[in-house]
Amino acid sequence: MLDTRPQTDEIWRWLAEVEDPEIPVISVVDLGIVRQVDWQGDTLVVAVTPTYSGCPAVSVINFEIEKHLRAKGIEDLRIERRLSPPWTTEWLSDAGREKLKAYGIAPPIPDTGTPDRKAQRAARLAGRSALDVECPRCGSRETERVSQFGSTPCKASWRCRDCLEPFDYFKCI
Amino acid sequence: MPSLPDMNTPNVEELAARAAKGQSHDPHLENVELKPAFFDWLCRMGDSTLILGHRVSEWCGKAPALEEDIALANTALDLIGHTQMWLGLAAEVEDAGRDADRLAYLRDAMKFRNLLIVELPKGDMAQTVMRQFLFDAWHHAMLTRLLSSTSPRVAEIAAKALKEVTYHLERSSDLVIRLGDGTEESNRRMRHALDILWPYTGEMFMTDSVDEAVAAEGIAPRADELRTEWVETVREVLDEATLDLPKAKADAQKGGKSGRHTEHLGFLLAEMQFLQRAYPGAEW
Structure with missing residues (x-):
């Protein structure tokens, strides 16, 4: 449990430590799939977009993001699927x-x-x-x-x- | 040289601004009168991608070449991804406590709304490739029109799916040309595939009361509005492939869109739905 709510800049830095499960040399931030990080009240909302609509790595990616942020002390957290605009390389x-x-x-x-x-x-x-x-x-x-x-x-x-x-x-x- | 329609890039800034404000609000989801037709139409989209995705996945591990095996598995994966989006939205519209998984795994054949052409057995590679091409040409034309749907939820699914379907159409056109204009044997098989599949193509363009209801709201085009563009793409590629447009009636086989299916769908569902039927609620 954290005493103070971390700034979103700090959260982005943490997310840059989460690896893509298929290509572990790049992070989910490098890949451009994290679209938004926001505090809504006491809840941290992270919007993630899929690369391809049937990509089987999506649930693993969401799980890794959640695990990493929880390890950093964030307890109230929601991951949203963001479809639009569609991901582009x-x-x-x-x-x-x-x-x-x-x-x-x-x-x-x-x-x-x-x-x-x-x-x-x-x-x-x-x-x-x-x-x-x-x-x-x-x-x-x-x-x-x-x-x-x-x-x-x-x-x-x-x-x-x-x-x-x-x-x-x-x-x- | 056949020319394929270019991919339409949606306005990224506008979409991003809309998305940042939360889920795109869709007034059609609150329209009670529209609900049955909107639900049916979404099932037609999602069931067609689901059943074709399943048929294509049947090649996994046994396609004639490794690259084709991988390409088919990837195509199946895309189509099943589209299904999650279409049936997910269908479940939201229905608002009866079902989700995409329940719709896919716990409906019986008569409740499925897919086009008949996608449930036919995979046949040989010629039939698989030809069906994929005939479907992709329709799918690409449909998704392109859906980019300007009055339903923001439908438009965002179309924008996502179209990027992938553009690759599908490029690949299937290429293979139709290579196999049609290939050896004597591949040409013979492609002609045979076209003869088998042609009578099922007309169903894509048959407009009924469901199509009319969603078209009246500007959600989707009427089914028959896509025919001209489809024929143009098909004619161009078949020409290049040295294959003739069949003279047989294109609309001899129909009924899938309203739940009247061939005997093949039941066997497919028996396999696809087995696990959820035998072990209800089982999860990975």
């Missing part, structure tokens, strides 16, 4: 992008999720991807997409033509 922090890359996951390339789809499709039918994704292992740009779906809903499967390693690309939405 634009909300990934710069620090988060760097950590993803160091972990072996190519970070999303901004602004490629929406407008360029026709061009991408044309390029793929012609045998290559219009996206220029850098291999997180060797840095080569000679890479190709294997599948737009990967080991978790938020990732696509890619491979490097130079070092021949497969890797995950965090796809734009």
